[in-house]
Amino acid sequence: MTSVGVVTPFWLDRPPAEAVDIAVVADEAGFGTLWIGEMATFDAFALATAVGLRTSSISLKIGPLAVGVRSPVALALGLSTVVVMTGRRAGLALGASSPRIVTEWHGRDWEPVRRMRETVRDTRAILDGNRVAGFRSQQPVPGTPISVAAFGPAMTRVAAAVADEVVLNLVSAEHVANTKKQVSALASVPPPLAVWIPAALDPGPATLHQLRAQLAVYLSPPGYGEMFTALGHGTLVEQSRAGRPRAELARAIPTDLIEAVGAIGSAQDVADRVDEYFDAGAEHVGLVPATAEDPAGHGLLTTLSPLLTKGRR
CATH class of the missing domain: 3.20.20.30 (Luciferase-like domain)
Known part of the structure; x- marks a missing residue:
């Protein structure tokens, strides 16, 4: 069950x-x-x-x-x-x-x-x-x-x-x-x-920002980065591991990455x-x-x- x-x-x-x-x-x-x-x-x-x-x-x-x-x-x-x-x-x-x-x-x-x-x-x-x-x-x-x-x-x-x-x-x-x-x-x-x-539910700009900020934390750690790369977002992973500021990374995260690891709508x-x-x-x-x-x-x-x-x- x-x-x-x-x-x-x-x-x-x-x-x-x-x-x-x-x-x-x-x-x-x-x-x-x-x-x-x-x-x-x-x-x-x-x-x-x-x-x-x-x-x-x-x-x-x-x-x-x-x-x-x-x-x-x-x-x-x-x-x-x-x-x-x-x-x-x-x-x-x-x-x-x-x-x-x-x-x-x-x-x-x-x-x-x-x-x-x-x-x-x-x-x-x-x-x-x-x-x-x-x-x-x-x-x-x-x-x-x-x-x-x-x-x-x-x-x-x-x-x-x-x-x-x-x-x-x-x-x-x-x-x-x-x-x-x-x-x-x-x-x-x-x-x-x-x-x-x-x-x-039906996320607006503030909610999407909140979700993006969370995802930005997980872009570089081993395992997560490889998973996000497999999902087609290897460039973000590379930028995170190269030290790009987290705030910039969060703004660059597309909605489809949120949808790939979450439930929104x-x-x-x-x-x-x-x-x-x-x-x-x-x-x-x-x-x-x-x-x-x-x-x-x-x-x-x-x-x-x-x-x-x-x-x-």
Whole structure:
């Protein structure tokens, strides 16, 4: 069974507390899952607790959080705190992140592949109530699903081996289909695949600018750049890697690149686009609502919910 959830975005041109407003709208609209990541605003576990206290039933997926920044003990304590304090179902997601965030921001070693294997193993054991390195949680949460964000062959192999779910962000439907094949070939029982996509109803200039600014961040990183090149936008990737200012790159991004990795247009256009990702092999689609002209994604989420949640869990 497929499902559609909502992702709290990190729009730099919007107030950080809008994340809670988005959560409330998603809950009231009937979406079943809310993803809560972490960048440069709130601690994800603290935000998830606030969201759980402001909403009624939506389940929470915390992350993807940068692996190696928190120990398995810290991750398990954070997850169990959210569950106990809110009475809400919650899952955990981990990702490689980047050397800048892991090493420069947090002062940790950049060893994503090894760290991911060890962190998933030990965090799962602690949440299940087992003793790890002398520590045993007094508030275990057995059976907590752990998702792993995968981009690139090394992390895809790890995700296929240890994750309860594989997560992709800002990718084309074709990339989803390719990853589905890879994961299916790597695991006898392949984990389900989730994908995050930016979404907007009938976007105007401010919304398109917001979406372009996000895409400009992803033009140069390994993996993303190659995907955008395959989609026919190699010149932008080359310019980004050569140091062209991000603001200039954002202005140069064509609408068809946004459409290739997102869902924009009429309500039916967005719903059809979500179905393309399901047809490509995703079991879950997380909508990242653009909010430049639609505060808290209210118009998008309330309009799309009847089309996207019907017949799904």
